[in-house]
Amino acid sequence: MRPFKYTRATEPNGAAAAVGANPQAKFLAGGTNILDLMKEDVERPNELVDLTRLKLAEIKEAGGGVSIGALATNTDTANHPLIRQNYPLLTQAIVAGASGQLRNMATNGGNLLQRTRCQYFYDTAMPCNKREPGSGCGALEGLNRMHAILGWSDKCVATYPGDMANALLALDAVVRIKGADGVERTIPLSEFHRLPGDTPQQDTNLQHGELILAIELPKSNFAKNSYYLKVRDRASYAFALVAVAAAVELEAGAIKQARVVLGSVAHKPWRSQEAEAALAGKPASAESFGRAAEAAIADAKPLAHNAYKVELAKRAIVRALMRASKLA
Amino acid sequence: MNEEFHENSEPELSADEEALLNEMPALADVGLTRRRFLKQTLAGSLGLFALDLLAHEQALAALSPSPGAVFADKTAENLVKLALKVNGVTKRLEVDSRVVLLDALRERLGLTGSKKGCDQGQCGACTVLVNGRRVLSCLTLAATCEGKDVTTIEGLAKGDQLHPMQAAFIKYDGFQCGYCTPGQICSAVALLEEARRGDVSHVTEDVSATTTQLTNEQISERMSGNICRCGAYPGIVAAIQEVHSGKKTAQTWGFVDDQQLARVRKEDGNAAV
Incomplete structure (x- = not known):
């Protein structure tokens, strides 16, 4: 690991300003991803600003919904009574990811900012436009079984690997952030992560030095009928091949509104408004769900090794909606 | 027999x-x-x-920390001073900012029970408890542990009295080569506390309900961050299940003594072995 200056932040303004003032500085929270990447020489910050002493771990009711502190751990978030009762989809998504140890360390803010697990991104001997812009994409014509089927570009076919953000997107989350100048703003989670386009080095629309303060969830009508389905190579402790965050609001057996978010199929959590439109007003049934799944995946463009993800995603959508509707 | x-x-x-x-x-x-x-x-x-x-x-x-040893001051950069409690004893250290908790424990404090397996957060061999929570010490910067309370495998026994989880791992053969075992045991000790609090897992059917009963399936899922290359999982699950449930089953094995050994060898017609 390359040498870096360690700075312990004592309040949010100072933390944002410290990183804002140094283009090579990064925030440190749980450390589960950035330290791994630093050991691999993928991330090379010359300064880490430790956020863990900041008072940003509170989970509280706010504006009819809930505000989740950026520094609350994944474990504390998943197990908080407010989340378990009102947003079980989020609890399910969090505990589908990583291990007990990692969830104890990982924070919500850091979880949103985790980077792809594309092996070409991790291997510094390989070309990767995300790691080294202009060097090419090793995965495009390489081993791409784990990679994107939606929204990719010829510059990058990596996927966003997380679970928590898929549920947050389905629950209409908003991210509250503080800029290096101390000014706060909010950004809907739907606009937080990016598609790769020509600049895959940018995972998100955050500016350098912008600090995540909290994730805000509005009041949800999905608590009764939601389900997080994660399909992976083994039963536990692996990244998703395909994940689905599904939620429906039912009224007399018909779907009043629905959410369908796919994970690990694109450079960002992939919300399918096509699928949601196909479900609105329809009866909750395998037939409706099948049509929604077709709509969700209609634009998929698989790579050489991941055509299986198209069929898998369709079936996973149907399965998740069936579970959410308590029909399976 | x-x-x-x-x-x-x-x-x-x-x-x-x-x-x-x-x-x-x-x-x-x-x-x-x-x-x-x-x-x-x-x-x-x-x-x-x-x-x-x-x-x-x-x-x-x-061994006490040796000032002239591996991380001598002349090669260290960005030194961070910190004080943390390790197994109940306050330790003061000056470390390179790059030093992770695992290396501080092993190389500076001589606590080699915590093991370095993958060194990238995938195997669980380095699991220790920080403020009572299980974490991966290979992905924890020592510098972030200022004022924290760290418990390693060396801190679980009370004097001559093994922690019940340690004794259960021996009883149920919860290991073969033993390399992952300190991490497994630390993880298991924390797991029981998580279950006591009613924490959910990936295999919890209804996450809104509070349940603390650990099935074998629950234990397997909750221990999935600790990999055992020898495949001692059945013994590990049995050991955790016994400590969790408090229902002791009879030990199914014992150390053989010389007389038994001699008798078996004689019966086998192989007395010279």
């Missing part, structure tokens, strides 16, 4: 073995008295090997 277990046989011990035995309080009480357990251990073919390993670990653990 219907022969009665001969508990009172006293194998001859060399002076070295006697001395080792007297220096090994950590092996006490696995449901047997200390002396008897140790002598039975010695009677087994792996006994001396195990004692030798443990003696090495103890000797290393007894």
Whole structure:
């Protein structure tokens, strides 16, 4: 690991300003991803600003919904009574990811900012436009079984690997952030992560030095009928091949509104408004769900090794909606 | 093997073995008295090997941080001063900002129980407790542990009394090579506390309900961050299940003694072995 200056932040303004003032500085929270990447020489910050002493771990009711502190751990978030009762989809998504140890360390803010697990991104001997812009994409014509089927570009076919953000997107989350100048703003989670386009080095629309303060969830009508389905190579402790965050609001057996978010199929959590439109007003049934799944995946463009993800995603959508509707 | 277990046989011990035995309080009480357990251990073919390993670990653990050792000041950069509690004792360290907790424990504090497996957060061998929560010490910067309370495998036993989870791992053969075991045990100890709090897992059917009963499926899922290359999982799950449920089952094995060994060899017509 390359040498870096360690700075312990004592309040949010100072933390944002410290990183804002140094283009090579990064925030440190749980450390589960950035330290791994630093050991691999993928991330090379010359300064880490430790956020863990900041008072940003509170989970509280706010504006009819809930505000989740950026520094609350994944474990504390998943197990908080407010989340378990009102947003079980989020609890399910969090505990589908990583291990007990990692969830104890990982924070919500850091979880949103985790980077792809594309092996070409991790291997510094390989070309990767995300790691080294202009060097090419090793995965495009390489081993791409784990990679994107939606929204990719010829510059990058990596996927966003997380679970928590898929549920947050389905629950209409908003991210509250503080800029290096101390000014706060909010950004809907739907606009937080990016598609790769020509600049895959940018995972998100955050500016350098912008600090995540909290994730805000509005009041949800999905608590009764939601389900997080994660399909992976083994039963536990692996990244998703395909994940689905599904939620429906039912009224007399018909779907009043629905959410369908796919994970690990694109450079960002992939919300399918096509699928949601196909479900609105329809009866909750395998037939409706099948049509929604077709709509969700209609634009998929698989790579050489991941055509299986198209069929898998369709079936996973149907399965998740069936579970959410308590029909399976 | 219907022969009665001969508990009172006293194998001859060399002076070295006697001395080792007297220096090994950590092996006490696995449901047997200390002396008897140790002598039975010695009677087994792996006994001396195990004692030798443990003696090495103890000797290393007894070393105080050496100012001239591996991370000498002249090669360290971005020094961070910190004070943390390790197994109840306050330790003051000055570390390179790059040093992770695992390396600080092993290389600076001589606590080599926590193991370096993958060193990238995938295997769980480095699991320790920080403020009572299980974490991966390979992905925790030592610098972030200022004022924290760290418990390692060395801190679980109370004097001569093994932690119940340690004793259960021995009873159920929850290991083969033993490399992942300190991480497994630390993880398991924290897991029981998580279950007591009613924490959910990936295999919890209804996450809004508070349940604390751990099925074997629950234990497997909750231990999925600790990989065992030897595949000792059935023993690990059984050990955790016993400590969790408090329902003790009879130990299904015991250390063989010389008389039993001689008898078996004679029956096999292989007395010379």
